Amino acid sequence: MKPVNFFMINIKNIHKSYVTGHSKLHVLKGIDLDIHAGEMVSVMGASGSGKSTLLNILGILDNYDSGEYMLDGIPIRKLNERKAAALRNKLLGFVFQSFNLISFKNAMENVALPLYYQKVSRKKRNLIAMEYLERMGLKEWAHHLPNELSGGQNQRIAIARALISKPKVILADEPTGALDSVTSLEMMDILQDINRTGITMVIVTHEHDIAMRTQKTIRITDGMITEILKN
């Protein structure tokens, strides 16, 4: 039985360097971070501050050099690709700035893709995908290709895709970066709604307005956390 204030994400003294040729770039210089289950936090920082690197490590898309990372109580350390893929599929959902939908698959197939990697049958996963599309108000567009839809619609498809595997955490990298201001606000509404259902959210952004819509803002400068603000 997990405690009520259980930490979904628990990061202790994480260091990460990139080796390029003969030089070594020390990107994360000892990050400590605790995020509760159900929290919605934003991560802000200048370009090169290390915020994307942090997100990649959170998303088990990259390794770190030293420190500890626990996700939903599971230690994440030097996992082989197969285990990492399985965990990503089960626990995480991703929303990217440029949507990253597969261009030759239609909306429904894109949303269903995470379930394909859970070995769910075609009929079943397409059915579930339709449910999620409906929740996003995109039922009529199910058989359209991404290039036939607007940016806002595409991002909603991406969100539906992120939700379909019932993840515990959603990681968003500049989710409104490619959208106009009106659509951006709609997007944050959707994300807040999702957060209220209990899903932890980490949103990387450089826009102040977006950060204000989250409960907590974490500032990163030069590879270290400099501020944690409650909004």
Next chain:
Amino acid sequence: MFELDKWQEIFSTVQKNKLRTFLTGFSVAWGIFMLVVLLGSGKGLQNGVAEQFKGSATNGVWITSGITSMKYKGLKTGRTIKFTNEDYNALNTSIKGHDHISSRLFLGNNLTSYKNQYGSFFISPCHPDYGYIKEVEMLQGRFVNNIDIRDFRKVAVIGEKVKAALFKGSDTIAMGKYITVNGVLFKVVGVFRDFSRNDNEQRRIYIPVSTAQRIFDGDNVIQQIAFTTGTATPEQANAMVENTKSLLSRRHTYDIKDERAVEIWNKNEDVKRFNALFSGIRLFIWIIGIGTIIAGVVGVSNIMMIVVKERTKEIGVRKALGATPDSIIGLILQEAIVITGFSGYIGLVLGIGLLQLVSSKMPASDFFKNPEADFSIAMGATILLIVAGAIAGLVPAMKASKVRPVEALRDE
């Protein structure tokens, strides 16, 4: 592996780049097409030449008396060598390892008749063993036997076509009837069929050599001796031929190196040379065929590398969503195998189709028959295709599986 989704994906990526996929697949299709057509043609050539060998034992040796062309021990050139029954006996006892032996006379075509049917047929006096050496198939009755030889019987074994020419209308039973050969009555004791392509072989009449010597030609003259080498290896058969040469050159006093004094045809040698030639041709064809296919496979591999590069972002997304390295490898490998397999299959079908067309439309020639690509060729080519496709896709697939999602998803 065989789900609809994977096929849809491959289909849509192919559709996006129709020309590129076509050009890639073309080189594989061409390679398989060439291989199949060449192999089939080689087979056709082989079949044609093999046909020439039919109608007499492949391990047969024919020794015919001729005229000397070299001076030897004071004797001039131009001497006619005459074989006798003693030569036949000498060979029979000295040459070890033969399983059949027969002497022969050449009487040429002779007027033969039955009642009021006439014809001119080749009369071939021989020993009983000649039936084995010549590989005749008895349709009725029997071939010449030892008692015929011992008792100088006047019996005849006639070819199918001889029977058809002499025994017509209501009187078609040849067995036991008497035909007149060159004025002498012979009793028909057998009807045969010969497998050689030469039509003349069917228009022959075999009679006992002893009878022929007594009635037609001078006593004790023979013109040819033939024997088969049994189970001897080509080297052993050659030794038997060398023994024959030394024996006869001693008996008839001619230079053993004189090839015109006594002409020897060792069919073993021909068959051996023939087999070696066609092995060589087949090897050559396979080398060319495989070379062409390799070129095609390299082409496919190149294209798959480009495909992987183009789909790097997509691969990154899939990994983020939970795709294992194995599933990414499967994705690329499957596309490579489909492209190679499909285009190779088209090459195979076209190649076999061409062979069938040639086979049916081409008139029968002396040296080309049934240019078929048999089932084993088709099977071999198909397996080759699948393996080639896997190889073509392997390196790109491995590269794809190593794509790091971080870098793939980095927004440009």
